[in-house]
Amino acid sequence: MYICNLVQTVFFMIRNIFVLLLTILPIYIYSQTQVSGKVIDDQGKPLPFANIIFVNSMKGVVSDASGKFSLYSEKNHNYIEVSSLGFTSKKIRLQHKITKNLIVELTEGEELEEVVVVGKPTKSLSKKENPAYTVLQGIWKNKSKKGLKNSQAYEYKKHSVSELGINQLDTIFLKKVLGNDYAEFEQTLMERKNRGFFSMPIYIKENVQKVYGNNQINKQRVDTEAERSQGVAQNGYGLERITKAFDEFDIYENSYLILNRPFVSPLSEYGYGTYHYVLKDTLVEENRNFYRIYFFPKIDADLALEGNFIVDTKTFIIKSIEMKTTPKTNLNMVRGLFFEKHFTIENDSIYYLEKEIQEADFTILSKDIEEKGLYIRNTIGYSDVVLNQPKATLFYEQKIVQKYRDQFVKGDTYWQQATVKSANISKTTRLIKEVADNPKVKLITTLADIIGTGYVSLNSIPLGKGLQFGTYWQVYESNDVEKHRFRLGFRTFNSIEDRFRSYFYGAYGIGDKRFKYGLSAKYLLSEEPRVTFGGAYQDDYLQLGNYLIHDDGNFTFRRGSNAIINRGENYFLTRNQKTSAAITYVPLKNIEVSVFGVYQHSQSANPEHFFIAFRDLKNNQTYTNYTDFNTGLNIKFTPGRNVFGYGVEQRYGEKIHDTYVLKYTKGASGALGSQFDYDKVQVLIKKPITVWNLGMLNTTFEAGKIFGTVPLTILTPTPANQAYSIIPQSFALLDYYDFINDTYLNGYFEHHFNGFILNKIPLVDKTKLRSLLFARFAYGTISQQNRDAHQTNLIYNTPEKLYWEYGFGIENIGFGNIRPFRLDFIWRGDFNDVNGTRNPKFGIRFSVMPNF
Structure with a gap:
């Protein structure tokens, strides 16, 4: 009882003190002036021992050795005066009771100049009330016909x-x-x-x-x-x-x-909904009159900038513009x-x-x-x-x-x-x-390279000169066939401009006790026009059910067939013994034309759980091991992509861009013992779209068709993802080979709001979380000939009525400045789930995607 009374007494004391502070604080703040900042000279160097004083008072301070100062008075003051020996004094008008980070520049031999400190408005003016809006209209009207x-x-x-x-x-x-x-x-x-x-x-x-x-x-x-x-x-x-x-x-x-983040321009035609504008000065320079307009984001966390621009009063041409992010920009x-x-x-x-x-x-x-x-x-x-x-x-x-x-x-x-x-x-x-x-x-730059590339230089160890180990994130993976898979990979590397590059790796599965490996090499034949040639041999298990278009001119072996943690069973691996070669020609920047050839032997990596036999209807023979030789043409167009480098491997900047891919593959029966004659046409289109200040919409379409009767390893199953991590252009609530097609059309839509919604919700805005919406569909069919030709433990199912996945995500999850995590909440449409256990209708997936 005593403790309860004591707690109650302390509570009321704290409450009364809090109320008293709330009562006194506004009065106290109203009758005080604070200003802090830094004094510099016209070269940007700090000015120590400068005098800063409130005008018409005896209240003042002296700047420290770094030029910094902080001045406070319990009374109201509208001006400060800054002076230093050998420099012209400045009188500065204060717009607010509290002014921070004020930069005062003193010059030699010039007349007294008044500096106006412009602060962010506390209230938004209507278009009719704000004279800056008329100036903005002039800029919008004339911006397309200048320069x-x-x-x-x-x-x-x-x-x-x-x-x-x-x-x-x-x-x-x-x-x-x-x-x-x-x-x-x-x-x-x-x-x-x-x-x-x-x-x-x-x-x-x-x-x-x-x-x-x-x-x-x-x-x-x-x-x-x-x-x-x-x-x-x-x-x-x-x-x-x-x-x-x-x-x-x-x-x-x-x-x-x-x-790669869409910031709303302060000169945007819809910028008035994002910015406060303040028309503050009229300037004269070179017989022209100018307005100076300041702009501030209405919500500091939004992808917007603060600053000012100077615009000609007659032509509405911008003379200069300065802008920066705010400390709270998301x-x-x-x-x-x-x-x-x-x-x-x-x-x-x-x-x-x-x-x-x-x-x-x-x-x-x-x-x-x-x-x-x-x-x-x-x-x-x-x-x-x-x-x-x-x-x-x-x-x-x-x-x-x-x-x-x-x-x-x-x-x-x-x-x-x-x-x-x-x-x-x-x-x-x-x-x-x-x-x-x-x-x-x-050490700092080396760590940056390791994080950015995934490779570690071996130059410091014997026999390691010119070699790099990597990528380190592929060292361990798991699946139901190999159980625990361990991989060591290397590449030759003398400089980023090497004309020759080779990759090789070895992997071992604890469950199947089998060694797998791959070896590739490529060489820059010509700089102008740019021509490269490469070849590879790979004997390994591949997951052919999680992608549609394979780049046969890429010899880096960065496969994504396994993961550390998976859901369901993953016996659906194919053992591929694959020999490939490609020559790539670049006629123009961001246009690549590749001619490739592939010779491969394929079979199930685990026939007990993944039986894939093919019955040749012409000669009534059944195959469980397939031999395929194909050649073809791949055209890739990436307008706006930032490409740099002059070696066999060019580098690509982070600038977002469109991607268009057209691939034609011809299977040649009889060539080198090949068993299949077919034609395959595939198209991929990726297009990011900036949607004003609402964020970024990423759209992707994939389509393709196979002409001919082919085994499962050549068909185009709907890409599935059985990992708990997010994989682009795949369906998270499908199992491998749930849908098997020879004709397909898939669409993927993902809109990132970049904080546009959550920045406006009180308390939630403090978390800096960002929201996104997504939807993806799959459509496909398969011919009766391809159905009849297969003897397998899989039941062929196709998304003829459209299969949908949709949901929302929360990204930018983390602490402080490190926020790489994303969570997706996914629902799916119903479908005839005939292979294995029934898939859930809801799932949560995560990813680690470091970005700005």
Whole structure:
């Protein structure tokens, strides 16, 4: 009883104190002013010992050695004044009672300048009330008829500098890394200090191009004039991929694709539903009048940006735009993104880019300002612009094609004349040379390559030079035939630009006590046009019931037939002894044409549980071992895909793109003992669609038909997935060979809302979860001839009435900045389930898909 009374008394005391605080706090906040930030000079360096004072008061502070300050008063103040010896003072108007992260730049010898601090509006104005909306209407009306497209012809020089490095470093870390050389680079590092931390570059790449365009014949020619790179990433793969994180985008588009996420453009025609707009200034420059408009996301977690743009009052051409993500933007492993674009307005109809800056700051565990991270900074300068001086048509048709990595490398003499003045390239390059061989820095880049590729270099061990072990995620798998399967794989690797690459592996099953293996090799025959040739031999168990189109020109053996944990039984494996070869020709970028040949012997890996006999109706013979020789043509078109590299294996960026595949296969009876004569035609179409600010819709269609009578190993069963993980283009609530077809049409639809829905639900928005919807269907038939030709323990079933799976998913599950997990909740339509146990009508599947 005493304890109850004590608890009750404490409860009421806490409640009363809480109520009292709620009563006093608003009054207290209303009658106070807080401002904090940093004072810098016009070079961006911190200004220590600057004076910051509330105007018309004696209340003030002095900035610290890093230029930082924090000023507080119990009274209301609308202005602060900042001054420092040798610099012009600035008077700054405060828009809010509490102002944080204010950056004050002092300059020498200039008149007093008033800086307006613009904060995010607390309430949304209607279109009629907001003068910025009229300006936006002018931008939308005129955006389609401006730019270099209005000139007859154009040419300019484009100088790109990409820098990758580690940021948020302190002096202790730098002294450990640089050792005795720290003193030599101390001044350079001090120039790179920001918010009390240092950044250290580890890789830099420069590229100079000449661009020529002719709008009368709609032709453009791009010549690389020079390039160079320095640093640890030039021998790796993972970091090189990171430097290509940004794609070019037109600021007038309704959405920007950044890190494969569709951000709503502040200039979008439907941007008013996403942004607050504040028209704040009218500027005069070069005899033109401009408006400055600030924009802020209405919901900070949405895929939107904050910043400002300057627009011409007459033509509504954008003069410049600066934008960045907010600290709450629903992105993983990203502390911040920043974009800046500046334009030259030639006249009322022509404008062109003058300068671009793109920055990204990546972290792993959290977005905390003190966590070490990886940054990318791209600076692009445009110069030597020439308008309306077209060249001969033949000039634009001639292309200088890059055939190898160092083709356009120039010496120091060239770069001393060409270097962007503001980029401070020479100091950065010297620093990179120093840290390139540092063990700690190399460890970071090595780990990035291991995670990005799945391979581990063996150069440090005897007989391991030029070899890599991998992929490590295929070391262990399981199925009902092999029980526990162990695999060791290797590939040759001297550099990412190798003309020759070979793969080989060995696997052993505890259950069947059989050794399996595979060996492949491929070689780059020609750089221009690009031609590769490869061949492989594989003796292994394959799961032919979980995919439809096989790429016979890919010799990496990255099979997906097994998993660590499966549901149901998986005896449905085929033992394949397969010899294959292919020659691939690339006539144009992102178009691949492959001619292939395959010779294989196939049989069931476990006839007791998976009996597949074929009865030849012509000669009344029955086969349980099949011999098949086929050849064919595979055409693949991937418009917009980011392709780079000059070796036998090119690399691909993360930019989303369409995919179109057409494959024709001809089975030749009698050739090398082949038993089957058939024709197979298959089509695949993948198309991601940005749906305004509602997210991304991924659509995939597969269709195919077989002409002829063939065994089960050549038919096209509906792809099933018996693992508990999510596998694209498969059906999670089907078992292998539930549906067996010779004609099929499948569709897969998956819409990712990217937080659009859950960001708007109170409390749920704190979790940073994202939602998605999906649906997929399968349609198929099989001819009576193919039904009659089979003697098997499977009952042939086809989805002639359409089979559906549908549901929703929750992704971005995790902690802090690491959120790779996804859960799908799946339902299916009913069907005549005749093979094995009846499948459930509902299931939950998961995946680990690290993404931004």
